[in-house]
Amino acid sequence: MLEDFDGFIFDLDGTVFLSNELLPGAADVIEELRSREKRIVFLSNKALQRRNAYAEKLSRLGIPVDEGQIVNSSLVTARFLANNEPEASAYVVGEQPLIEELESHGVRISSDPAEINYVVASFDRDFHYDKLKIAYEAIKNGARFIATNSDRTCPVKGGELPDAAGMIGAIEGVTGKDVEMVAGKPSNYMLQSALEILGVGKERCLLVGDRLETDIKMALENGITAALVLTGVTSEDVVENSEINPDFVLDDIGKLKSLLGFKA
Amino acid sequence: MLEDFDGFIFDLDGTVFLSNELLPGAADVIEELRSREKRIVFLSNKALQRRNAYAEKLSRLGIPVDEGQIVNSSLVTARFLANNEPEASAYVVGEQPLIEELESHGVRISSDPAEINYVVASFDRDFHYDKLKIAYEAIKNGARFIATNSDRTCPVKGGELPDAAGMIGAIEGVTGKDVEMVAGKPSNYMLQSALEILGVGKERCLLVGDRLETDIKMALENGITAALVLTGVTSEDVVENSEINPDFVLDDIGKLKSLLGFKA
Structure with missing residues (x-):
């Protein structure tokens, strides 16, 4: 699986962190992807903070990021x-x-x-x-x-x-x-901004998010492979009854390691 | 025509008055109807004033009214x-x-x-x-x-x-x-309140108002005869192109006199 993807799009709230804590395995997975020179971008629908605030937060929590890797809805609107x-x-x-x-x-x-x-x-x-x-x-x-x-x-x-x-x-x-x-998810404007920053074709991207009707919908409608994590707003029974069907359902972002086939 | 109706429902803004002036013929028509012991009620969708404020305004402008004859949307909501x-x-x-x-x-x-x-x-x-x-x-x-x-x-x-x-x-x-x-027009709640106050059956009522999509619609949907006046928000070309067809279109409320057949 790992060699199928060059670009990774991560939702933030409920996927990478919840309030002020990283979700299980988040730092590890990002580090592994980086060590393999994968391209990464982080998405948020929130316009309440500037991108550097997200970058600082992630860095503080243990995932060093610069604001160029953050796409939020105010950036997309401004662009x-x-x-x-x-x-x-x-x-x-x-x-x-x-x-x-x-x-x-x-x-x-x-x-x-x-x-x-x-x-x-x-x-x-x-x-x-x-x-x-x-x-x-x-x-x-x-x-x-x-x-x-x-x-x-x-x-x-x-x-x-x-x-x-x-x-x-x-x-x-x-x-x-x-x-x-x-501008924000599930609109194509946000996805386009993410893809431009990644510089990777859609078919080589994996999107990971916690919301069916925004993250997953946006990915699937654009032919992007989508993984839903259960650490945010979506529970397993909601997935089962939904018409939006992610390619993968993971307990948390950390499970990407086994999905992608990283060595333990 | 006059003997066809026992109850008269008048919209206020754009029908009886506009801002702080009575519309042409308003005081005359109301007086004539009263002298013939017709029942009258006044409607407003506005909840910004209490009924006594409307009664005072009408009285000040030359149409003596008590608040029991006023039905506005806050009254209907409260009821x-x-x-x-x-x-x-x-x-x-x-x-x-x-x-x-x-x-x-x-x-x-x-x-x-x-x-x-x-x-x-x-x-x-x-x-x-x-x-x-x-x-x-x-x-x-x-x-x-x-x-x-x-x-x-x-x-x-x-x-x-x-x-x-x-x-x-x-x-x-x-x-x-x-x-x-x-509660307000075009809802039936307002109409019911008006009819209860009038104490007159629908088929014996005439409603006069300036808005097709509220006043006139509410009347026609409930089998009440409806007259549109052109002194408010509706112009003649709008009437011609509308699917809501009042029984009568009058230049102003004063024209009710000839419609109803009052003697000059």
Whole structure:
């Protein structure tokens, strides 16, 4: 198996780590893959942190990574805007790290409905009515409507928090328009960014993630081999009753070692 | 025509008044109907004011009315809860007049997700993330999800404001559940409340309103004769291209006089 793949795409939350702990075998597997000069990229739908924060976290937990190996939904959104309309003004219903990522790609930030070209919806713990009003006015004036991710909730210690689907839903509700583009999983935009960074053809990639409807769906729809791990949001009985069928189901990321045939 | 109807249901905004002015002929028509002992009720989807505020406004503008003749979406919501689950605790994503209307019907107000039985979404200019979080937790714990009205926007001087559809959309987005009951037009709950107050059978009622998709739709679906006025949000070309066909189209409410055959 090992020689079938040159590139490895790892989801982060629930796959590589959970809250502030690495999941069993994560550091080992990554190290083994690197020692064999495999290409690796890490994915996250969260726009709440900049990529360097993920890189620092992974490094601190024992997997040294630089931010160039991290693809999160704010990066994909920023690249989308920079590639498609580099002169665009964007209004962000979201938090500071997303704003910074957009700015670092040359996107202008505006809250004037008359000059906003794109409304960007994301997880926003400071979401309030006035932001909804600006988004409404801008879209009424012809602004495009995109989002970093469409997750309903974000798992946190002790529960879940309302995620970007809340902000998207509010804007869709008042404008009567559906969001036009979502950057995060299961969208192809995120996958394309990952593949560009990997520099490896799809047929030589293995994706490992914990969510059927995002990670696994995105991989399978694009002809990428997919392994589901059971350390995140998905339990074994859910897999059995799902129409999304990963190529492999693993107890945890550490089981990749035997799957790929590493020597013990 | 006049002897065909005993009860008259009038929409308010765009039908009887616009902002702070009566529409042409409104006071005259109402007076004529009253002098003939016709029953009258006024409808509004807005939950932003209590019924007495509407009664005072109409009286100030020259149509003396008491609040018993006003049916707005917060009244219908309050009656729904009082009739269906008088012991319920409700969490209100909405403004103070709605909270007061619910309380006056004996509904307990709570923001503790563990004890909330109903989440009530409405127009809320103080909507923010923390409210979304409480609504999410409550519904996850099994609370029912209802709304006063489902209007996308609310017309105001110089434009429109995001209305209850924004709050509904946010909650639907994060819970993945559709709102279960909407009190306002075009729902039957509002119509039932109006008919109970009128005490007149449907076949003897005429409804007059300015919106095809709420006022007129609600009337026609329930076998009530419907007259559209062109003083609100609907223009004549929209009527011509619509699948909702009112029985009558009038330039303004004043034209009811000739339609009904009042003597000049």
